[in-house]
Amino acid sequence: MFSNETQENPLFELARQRRSVRRYTGEKVSDDVVREILKIALLAPSSWGRHPVEFVVLRDRATIEAVARCKRMGAGPLPTADVAIVVMADMADCELWIEDAAVASTYILLAAEQFGVGACWIHMRNRQGQRKSADEEIRQILGVPDRFSVLNVVALGQKGEKKSPRTEKDLSWQNVHYGRYGQK
Numbered sequence: 001m002f003s004n005e006t007q008e009n010p011l012f013e014l015a016r017q018r019r020s021v022r023r024y025t026g027e028k029v030s031d032d033v034v035r036e037i038l039k040i041a042l043l044a045p046s047s048w049g050r051h052p053v054e055f056v057v058l059r060d061r062a063t064i065e066a067v068a069r070c071k072r073m074g075a076g077p078l079p080t081a082d083v084a085i086v087v088m089a090d091m092a093d094c095e096l097w098i099e100d101a102a103v104a105s106t107y108i109l110l111a112a113e114q115f116g117v118g119a120c121w122i123h124m125r126n127r128q129g130q131r132k133s134a135d136e137e138i139r140q141i142l143g144v145p146d147r148f149s150v151l152n153v154v155a156l157g158q159k160g161e162k163k164s165p166r167t168e169k170d171l172s173w174q175n176v177h178y179g180r181y182g183q184k
């Protein structure tokens, strides 16, 4: 059990409840909620405060399916998502674009949970497409300039599966060291 103090912390509760949701009911996620989620993503920190991360929001089924096909294996939940947010960054603008895009993606995942929407990170960087890399094929379909690279696509949809929130036993405390590696 977590202490009462911890349980009452809204960020902790959000982080505990957030799980990767890969099945969706097919009901719509409203445009207003998508916009709120994007607002939170735009608040994510970025290196040097340069904000190199950009998002392409997809609602059109055929386009979402086409983007899903850009990953040869493992795009699983994407074709059934109501909304897909393609997360990319301007590599010319920032050498830490991967980190920046990953932080923004994490904000999206937490924001989705805040609105009760299911979400899953579908990885694209360094993944094979049908003929080229997943990144290149997605950029071609969406008309994204070459200086960008796609990190992932976040699938969003109303939750069609129930997952247990994390508990104390899920915390990998063995990964935490104090003062010196190996010191507990």
Ligand SMILES: Cc1cc2nc3c(=O)[nH]c(=O)nc-3n(C[C@H](O)[C@H](O)[C@H](O)COP(=O)(O)O)c2cc1C
Residues within 6 Å of the ligand: 018, 019, 020, 021, 022, 074, 076, 077, 120, 121, 122, 123, 124
């Ligand atoms: C960098 C990264 C890449 C991921 N790639 C995928 C993916 O391509 N497909 C997928 O279904 N889930 C993907 N996930 C979700 C993880 O599988 C998931 O977060 C992990 O199994 C823990 O489950 P939870 O999110 O429910 O806590 C990815 C997560 C991260 C952080």
